[in-house]
Amino acid sequence: MIHNKPTRRRWSSLAVATCITVFANCTQGQPVKTVTCVPFWKVQVTEGLWSARLEANRNGTIPASLAFCESSKRIDNFAIAGKLKEGKFTGLHFNDSDVYKVIEGAAYILKVRPDAELEKYIDGVIAKFAAAQQSDGYLDTYFTIARADQRFRHIQHSPRHELYCMGHLIEAGAAHYEVTGKKNLLTVAMKLADHIGSVFGPEKRHEVPEHQQLESALIRLYRATGEKRYLKLGQFFIDQRGAPGRRKNPASYSQDHMPVRKQSEIVGHAVRAMYNCAGMADLYMETGDAELLAACHRLWESTTRRKMYLTGGVGATAHGEAFGEDYQLPNASAYAETCAAIGLVFFAHRMWQISPNGEYIDVLERALYNGMLGGVSLIGDGFFYVNRLASSGKEGRGATRRTWFGCACCPSNVCRFIPIVPGYAYGHRDDKLYVNMYLPGRAKVKMDTGEVTLIQQTKYPWDGRIKITVEPARDAEFTLKMRIPSWTSVNPVGGNLYRYADNADMGVGLKVNGNDQEMKIGNGYASVRRKWTSGDTISLILPMPVRRVLAHEKVTANTGRVALQRGPVVYCAEGKDNADKAIEIVLDDGMALEAEYCKELLGGVSVVTGKLPGGREFAAIPYFARANRGASEMNVWFKRTQTGPPTNDKKEDTNEIEGHFDGDGH
Numbered sequence: 283m284i285h286n287k288p289t290r291r292r293w294s295s296l297a298v299a300t301c302i303t304v305f306a307n308c309t310q311g312q313p314v315k316t317v318t319c320v321p322f323w324k325v326q327v328t329e330g331l332w333s334a335r336l337e338a339n340r341n342g343t344i345p346a347s348l349a350f351c352e353s354s355k356r357i358d359n360f361a362i363a364g365k366l367k368e369g370k371f372t373g374l375h376f377n378d379s380d381v382y383k384v385i386e387g388a389a390y391i392l393k394v395r396p397d398a399e400l401e402k403y404i405d406g407v408i409a410k411f412a413a414a415q416q417s418d419g420y421l422d423t424y425f426t427i428a429r430a431d432q433r434f435r436h437i438q439h440s441p442r443h444e445l446y447c448m449g450h451l452i453e454a455g456a457a458h459y460e461v462t463g464k465k466n467l468l469t470v471a472m473k474l475a476d477h478i479g480s481v482f483g484p485e486k487r488h489e490v491p492e493h494q495q496l497e498s499a500l501i502r503l504y505r506a507t508g509e510k511r512y513l514k515l516g517q518f519f520i521d522q523r524g525a526p527g528r529r530k531n532p533a534s535y536s537q538d539h540m541p542v543r544k545q546s547e548i549v550g551h552a553v554r555a556m557y558n559c560a561g562m563a564d565l566y567m568e569t570g571d572a573e574l575l576a577a578c579h580r581l582w583e584s585t586t587r588r589k590m591y592l593t594g595g596v597g598a599t600a601h602g603e604a605f606g607e608d609y610q611l612p613n614a615s616a617y618a619e620t621c622a623a624i625g626l627v628f629f630a631h632r633m634w635q636i637s638p639n640g641e642y643i644d645v646l647e648r649a650l651y652n653g654m655l656g657g658v659s660l661i662g663d664g665f666f667y668v669n670r671l672a673s674s675g676k677e678g679r680g681a682t683r684r685t686w687f688g689c690a691c692c693p694s695n696v697c698r699f700i701p702i703v704p705g706y707a708y709g710h711r712d713d714k715l716y717v718n719m720y721l722p723g724r725a726k727v728k729m730d731t732g733e734v735t736l737i738q739q740t741k742y743p744w745d746g747r748i749k750i751t752v753e754p755a756r757d758a759e760f761t762l763k764m765r766i767p768s769w770t771s772v773n774p775v776g777g778n779l780y781r782y783a784d785n786a787d788m789g790v791g792l793k794v795n796g797n798d799q800e801m802k803i804g805n806g807y808a809s810v811r812r813k814w815t816s817g818d819t820i821s822l823i824l825p826m827p828v829r830r831v832l833a834h835e836k837v838t839a840n841t842g843r844v845a846l847q848r849g850p851v852v853y854c855a856e857g858k859d860n861a862d863k864a865i866e867i868v869l870d871d872g873m874a875l876e877a878e879y880c881k882e883l884l885g886g887v888s889v890v891t892g893k894l895p896g897g898r899e900f901a902a903i904p905y906f907a908r909a910n911r912g913a914s915e916m917n918v919w920f921k922r923t924q925t926g927p928p929t930n931d932k933k934e935d936t937n938e939i940e941g942h943f944d945g946d947g948h
């Protein structure tokens with residue numbers, strides 16, 4: 283998803299189907315003034331962790347995923363449905379969705395690295411989508427090839443993800459148009475959306491997709507085209523979910539148990555739930571419907587304050603791939619699907635756009651660096667679907683990365699997610715410029731006060747020193763808001779689900795042009811207002827000791843246990859570094875822990891080390907980097923003893939990274 287400010291472009295040159303549906307009962311309202319995000323293609327990442335991840339996505343994940351879409355015959359299904367080829371449908375009934383997601387990701391790549399060959403290939407796949415689309419706009423290869431008489435007959439009973447797949451096509455169509463300006467996929471998306479609108483609606487059929495995605499996709503299509511009927515259709519589906527008088531999907535599993543505006547507890551299938559919340563937040567942005575926002579707030583709290591892993595993973599149980607009860611966060615059986623962490627990022631970012639409070643980015647960052655990033659290997663071609671927090675190293679897909687899955691929702695989601703990560707870094711509204719992510723590179727921001735270039739130098743997340751050079755096109759007064767991550771304070775994240783054993787606020791330092799700066803801290807940001815001149819610098823120092831984390835006493839899985847975090851990164855021990863034994867490690871509060879940056883290890887990571895009783899070496903690596911050297915025991919929550927007082931690694935210089943800054947407060 284791209285979260286730049288909704289555009290209101292009119293769509294004129296394309297003939298659209300004439301099924302104009304009037305949704306008299308839709309809540310009408312005014313769009314909300316949200317924060318405008320700097321799109322990912324305006325944020326150049328020049329080095330460091332995200333540069334490597336983007337590279338791995340471009341060179342590893344996307345090419346490998348396209349190859350799997352070919353070899354698994356996912357792409358052939360379109361050619362067969364389009365009568366370009368003879369054959370039968372192959373694979374799972376929702377395999378179309380994977381192809382759409384990979385193509386969406388590949389389109390993002392084109393935006394930052396034009397590549398004629400890739401573009402030609404994408405256009406060829408889009409031509410197959412267009413061939414598979416029926417004359418009335420319908421597009422789903424499973425039904426077209428295998429069960430043409432059953433179209434839209436399985437929305438409620440034995441659902442087949444028809445509307446979910448369609449949602450992904452529509453999202454890919456809007457995205458492809460946004461980044462390439464080409465209309466070949468958008469045309470297919472609009473025709474499909476119009477077909478859906480001719481079947482479902484207030485005076486038509488009232489079912490909702492059993493797996494959300496279509497809702498946000500339709501709203502994105504509206505933003506790309508300016509065509510209100512797509513917003514109304516998206517709104518219809520959101521309003522219908524859980525509406526009284528409708529026969530429901532498997533109720534809470536699909537968040538269909540009560541109207542979304544009444545929901546308070548996050549329940550059911552975790553990916554659906556997160557996409558549901560993202561769709562609700564999208565609709566709020568377009569309508570200002572306060573009831574929807576209130577529900578989003580309640581569901582946010584339920585998710586992040588009672589049901590979220592320290593890693594930002596959500597969906598604790600394999601049963602229904604679902605959220606469990608409050609505080610039910612088992613480690614060895616954690617489900618925490620990669621897609622669900624991506625969904626949480628989508629939800630968090632929309633909430634932040636609505637009200638730019640750092641708490642949303644704290645969660646986004648946690649899910650990003652841990653629950654999500656761990657879902658893909660360092661070179662980009664090995665995936666986790668479930669993300670355990672403890673593993674014997676032997677239990678199949680929880681322990682070993684796979685190159686692809688029969689149900690490949692996670693790898694294909696990774697394809698389209700990683701390229702947009704730089705788009706989470708900056709945003710602006712009025713005369714405020716928000717810096718959310720610390721990553722080295724250059725960004726161009728079009729503020730109301732004029733264009734501003736930001737040049738960021740940092741080794742984050744391995745080092746908490748950040749320096750930004752501000753280059754407004756001409757001198758301009760505005761407020762620069764630097765995010766102060768919650769991990770620097772008493773609790774690693776909002777609420778009391780987790781707390782630091784040291785119970786300390788680390789404090790932060792801020793300088794402007796090398797001079798200490800008085801700062802206003804509020805809503806998770808340090809704000810500096812001044813007339814900015816080209817070459818001004820702002821430097822932030824976020825202390826990054828290794829910190830011990832404790833869970834709320836109701837998280838019984840973590841009773842008597844402690845986890846390690848440094849900056850935004852959650853750590854785990856692997857058998858590989860710990861004499862094959864990670865599960866039984868006991869960490870005493872008095873044991874000194876140090877962090878050291880190891881350039882050669884796992885693509886360059888900070889490693890946490892200490893000495894266990896008896897002199898055995900202890901080493902922990904970032905959770906996201908686990909299982910990149912084969913499977914072995916792995917553990918996040920260690921048994922804890924308390925013979926000494928909680929110790930922080932105050933020796934910041936052990937983690938010194940060379941060639942870092944050129945003075946100015948560093």
Ligand code: FUB
Pocket residue numbers: 376443493553554603619621689691
């Ligand atoms: O059902 C489509 C996707 O596959 C879901 O989002 C995942 O949980 C997996 O079931």
Ligand code: ZN
Pocket residue numbers: 619620621622667690691692693695
């Ligand atoms: Zn998935």
